[in-house]
Amino acid sequence: MEKDLLDVIFNSEKRKSVLLMLDDGQKEMPIILSSLNTTRSALLPQMKILKESNLIYKSGDSYGLTNIGKIVADEMKTFLNTLETLDKNNIYLATHKVGGIPETFLKRISDIRECQLIEPTIINAQEINLDYFKVALASKTVYFVFTFMHPACPWVLGQLADNNINVEIIFTRDLVNKLIEEWTDEFRHYIAYDNVKFYVYEKEVGISSLTVTDGGLLIRLLFCNDEFSNKQLLCQSPQGRQWGKELYDYYLKDSKPITHI
Template identity: 50%
Template sequence: MKKKQLIDVIFASEKRKYVLLMLKDGPQEMKKLLEELDTNRPALLPQIRILEDHSLVYQSGDSYGLTTIGKIVVDEMKPFLDTIEALNKHSNYLSSHNTESIPDYLFERISEIRTCKIIEPSLVNTYEINKDFFEKAKTSKSLRFVFTFLHPTFPEILANYLLMDIDISIILTQDLYDKIKNELSDQFKKALNCDRTKFYVYRKDIKISSLSLSDECFVLRLLFANNEFSSKQIYCCHPEAYKWSRDLFDHFMSDAVRITGL
């Protein structure tokens, strides 16, 4: 019998694919495999036999595990599947929005935001803040923001956070910094004089609306591809996705300059 191409063995059957993924962390009994895949032995055994025939899986009693070749395959397979999952979920959003400010190395890690939600507020809430994020942020020890515009309610929100002894870092574009100096100078001076608040100015062009991070969650608002405002936002509280957002913030911070006075 002619052997299948390895790519077909792995991806042409959902059962085979998920058996390989389930064995990634160690051998599993047949009973466990059947329960997780919600199938029966006659349906699963032929698929496992194909994996065995291609030296991906071995049998020990009523348990199955990955061979050395199987481990190599699964180690490469998982990141690829995670990337496909992220693109399947978010390709419409990413393709319709401006992603120029996301560096290439973070695009290469796009799989890390596969668990994120795309939030689209209702028409009446188009310009509202993400209330869920800002409510959860009250329990954070630190907050980080990148702003290209300032929501009218943010000065009040900032004042409340300062009363909670939260460390806050805010990166502003040059245009926004100039606007705040001229229109909110008293409030800005007060915030600048607070030990827990650090302001920075980013003089390069930023093609996002905003990035907000608490200790565990983040909200990213991109502009539409034509650079117009978009109410849609990426929202997530998953550790892997949070690391991605923190690295995006650090990317902006690396070229930002601390503001020490007006």
């Protein structure tokens, strides 16, 4: 049965398209034909196969998904979205430590399929992404996870905090120790802000950095050999933003507040 269903679904582009289209609800035949740019005579044999496989039902001149069809369409959409994500970012994901992303979120990587690769030049490697910084300045709260300190971070933090934007930052233990040693005054200064919260995460963080604004996320992964990479993935879709916020919360639940140094 499983093999038959796979054949039914993936051996015909028309059948696959019909299932995905009907996932949004029952459709009349003229709408289906128009969307697929096909004729009734060409599509009816494919609809017959889907109906015989208990994936769709017919009501008058309309078609919809059965309960089984709904399950299949939902899983198919997730699978195809995952393939799209992997295909679009194949080189980046193949050369970077994707395994550093917690498994729960890796399984949902299709949530960030609308991301774009940001690759600063060597000259601009130490500069911040100004376009994304503008998005941060328009946010109510900005969330960070840092395993390293970008040279511009104190300036960015100052701009956000002084504009009454809530800022939450999770640091690794090694980075906290470095900040206390090398940036003592700055660290102590921002701890005193009511709208700034610092946390320390004692476990290993598999990613390099994460920024979540009201408008999306910016994530940086390590190279596969654990070396630093300046390449980042930017995602500004609501679904991607939710993925990023939940990833931040994943680290937050095992983090401890830093209230003084």
